[in-house]
Structure formats: structure tokens, C-alpha cells
Amino acid sequence: MGEDTLGGTLAIKAEGLSLGYAGSGKPVRVLSDVDLTVEKGEFLTILGPSGCGKSTFLRAVADLLPPIAGHLWVLGKAVSEARQRREVAFVFQEPTLLPWRTARQNIALPLQVGKGSVSRSVNPRTDHWLDLVGLSQLGDRYPHQLSGGQRQRVSIARALQCEPDVLLMDEPFGALDEITRDRLNDELLAIWRETRTTVLFVTHSISEAIYLGGRVLVLAANPGRVQALIDLASLKDDNGAPRREGPDVQETAAKLRQLLRVGGA
Ligand SMILES: Nc1ncnc2c1ncn2[C@@H]1O[C@H](COP(=O)(O)OP(=O)(O)O)[C@@H](O)[C@H]1O
Ligand SMILES: [Mg+2]
The missing domain is CATH 3.40.50.300 (P-loop containing nucleotide triphosphate hydrolases)
Incomplete structure (x- = not known):
């Protein structure tokens, strides 16, 4: 940042x-x-x-x-x-996780598809982000083994691992x-x-x-x-x-x- x-x-x-x-x-x-x-x-x-x-x-x-x-x-x-x-990173309403990847692998994904990072398949900080969203015990689970809230936590961790200056939700x-x-x-x-990080957060909920x-x-x-x-x-x-x-x-x-x-x- x-x-x-x-x-x-x-x-x-x-x-x-x-x-x-x-x-x-x-x-x-x-x-x-x-x-x-x-x-x-x-x-x-x-x-x-x-x-x-x-x-x-x-x-x-x-x-x-x-x-x-x-x-x-x-x-x-x-x-x-x-x-x-x-x-800039984006989190959508529906967690767009890859079903064949574990939570940990989903979080590491952006690094692999990002420019100039093809050789980096493991992000050493992935566990840090898993921990930050309270999923340190569940990193090896697949999306279908997680609740809706847990899946959204994975999406947030995936956005955060880019260390974005601006987070769009x-x-x-x-x-x-x-x-x-x-x-x-x-x-x-x-x-x-x-x-x-700067957050722009769209919601339907006034509260x-x-x-x-x-x-x-x-x-x-x-x-x-x-x-x-x-x-x-x-x-x-x-x-x-x-x-x-x-x-x-x-x-x-x-x-x-x-x-x-x-x-x-
Ligand atoms: N890809 C698109 N092509 C054409 N019109 C679109 C597209 N996406 C959204 N719109 C239209 O733009 C308007 C605003 O959409 P959107 O930004 O999704 O609204 P909100 O998120 O506030 O509910 C709507 O009238 C919608 O139909
Ligand atoms: Mg909308």
C-alpha cells in the first residue's frame, strides 16, 4: 500500500x-x-x-x-x-469460488493468474488471510463443505490477499x-x-x-x-x-x- x-x-x-x-x-x-x-x-x-x-x-x-x-x-x-x-479488489454477493479448489487454494488463486506470477503457486501469506477471516481450521475444505458465511469469508480473504488499497464490496x-x-x-x-484499506460497500440494508x-x-x-x-x-x-x-x-x-x-x- x-x-x-x-x-x-x-x-x-x-x-x-x-x-x-x-x-x-x-x-x-x-x-x-x-x-x-x-x-x-x-x-x-x-x-x-x-x-x-x-x-x-x-x-x-x-x-x-x-x-x-x-x-x-x-x-x-x-x-x-x-x-x-x-x-483494487472486488467481492461480490455470490462467492465466486472454484468448487474443485480448497479454501486455501481459492485464496491463493489470484496470485497464480496475476501477471508475472505464474511460477508462484503457493502464497506464504495465504494462512495469514485464512486466519484473519477466522478460517484457519478450515483451509483444506472445499466450498461445498462450507456454510454460506464461511464461503463469503473465503471470498473476502481472496480479495484481501492482493493487499488492495481499495476494496469494492x-x-x-x-x-x-x-x-x-x-x-x-x-x-x-x-x-x-x-x-x-479503503472500502466501498454496497448494501440494501439501512442498518x-x-x-x-x-x-x-x-x-x-x-x-x-x-x-x-x-x-x-x-x-x-x-x-x-x-x-x-x-x-x-x-x-x-x-x-x-x-x-x-x-x-x-
Ligand atoms: N450489462 C448491462 N447492459 C445494459 N444495462 C445494464 C447492464 N447492467 C446493468 N444494466 C442496467 O443499469 C441499471 C443499473 O444497474 P445496476 O448498477 O446493476 O443497479 P443496482 O446495483 O443499483 O441495483 C439497471 O437499469 C440495469 O438494468
Ligand atoms: Mg447491484
Whole structure:
């Protein structure tokens, strides 16, 4: 996680950014005029009605989708450069593990497919990442021998082993039961504190967005755009620990619920 020369303290900067998809005719615009800066080390959660462009935004940050208009920098560089330097990692809702590989082998995989690393078949740090996500005893299991939550832990470990400066998470816990999700929320925050990686975390859950985020970005649909950007610092304890309860937490949840209702129209 070296210092970059251009970016200073910014992980993400979007300026007048518009995103969309090429249809049969001209591109269909999904998100328009996004202006956003995210500091290095921030935990930004992203809420918005279904189809407003949350995944599309993460795809652009990961250099999987070129902008229609405007500018997007990751760590002060073009997104393509950040991707080539493997500074950005992605965790999806469905853990995309290879079924014929053990948890440990799945975590080691990106090193093997990465450029210039064909000869390195074993990552000596793999066990470190297994340990960090609480799976040190289960490294030799295959995906079908793991629970949904454990599989998602493997996916997170696989993303972390690239030691990304920016970690993109697209509803990673959306398919899990609430208790597992709460536990993974705490584990993720512990990992975030340890690694200081910048996290962009998309969720459908207002309470998860409040609990995890230092700020929450609210997107609106039709047309897709930034609706609000809300600082959540006042909702943390004095020592920075997040809270799930409290009148101020409820108040923010109600405000977000209202924003989502308006923005979904
Ligand atoms: N590959 C694609 N081609 C064309 N349209 C797409 C594609 N992927 C997503 N879309 C459209 O872009 C919009 C935003 O999608 P998405 O970013 O996945 O929304 P969200 O993640 O907020 O639910 C939706 O209307 C969706 O239908
Ligand atoms: Mg999505």
C-alpha cells in the first residue's frame, strides 16, 4: 500500500462522472453527474433503490466499465492503471469460488493468474488471510463443505490477499442470515481497522449501511444520481466503535428510509 505521487490522500475522485451501457443505439445512461471524493482509509457505504446504478458505479471503479462522460480517478491515477497495479479488489454477493479448489487454494488463486506470477503457486501469506477471516481450521475444505458465511469469508480473504488499497464490496452479505451478517460486519470492521484499506460497500440494508460506514452515499433512481452523502461519525462511540442502537441511530435510519422512498420514484 505504497504512497502514490499524484493522489495524495484521495482514494477515489469522481468529477461529473456519467456511466451507462451501450445498447443497440446510443449508450443508455444509468448514473449522471456524480461528484465524489473518498479519502484513503475511508469506509463508504452505498445505498440506493434497486437498479439505480450501485453495481455500475463499483464496476467503473474496478475499470470494468468506461465512463460515458466526466472523470474518475483511483488513488490519483486512471482506473486502468490502478487495476493493472492490482490496487483494487472486488467481492461480490455470490462467492465466486472454484468448487474443485480448497479454501486455501481459492485464496491463493489470484496470485497464480496475476501477471508475472505464474511460477508462484503457493502464497506464504495465504494462512495469514485464512486466519484473519477466522478460517484457519478450515483451509483444506472445499466450498461445498462450507456454510454460506464461511464461503463469503473465503471470498473476502481472496480479495484481501492482493493487499488492495481499495476494496469494492457489492452486497457481500446480502444472501446471509442476520446473525451471520452481524458477525461478519464486526469481522470486516476489525479487518478494515487492521489493513486500513479503503472500502466501498454496497448494501440494501439501512442498518448495515449505518453500522459499517463512516459516511453513506445515497443514490437515487430515474435518473440515477447522487441524492445525499451523509456523515455518520457522530453515530460512533467515543472510541470510534459503531453502534446498532440509540435514538440518533434510529433518527438517521428514518432519514435514510425517507431518502430511499423519495429517490426510488
Ligand atoms: N450489462 C448491462 N447492459 C445494459 N444495462 C445494464 C447492464 N447492467 C446493468 N444494466 C442496467 O443499469 C441499471 C443499473 O444497474 P445496476 O448498477 O446493476 O443497479 P443496482 O446495483 O443499483 O441495483 C439497471 O437499469 C440495469 O438494468
Ligand atoms: Mg447491484
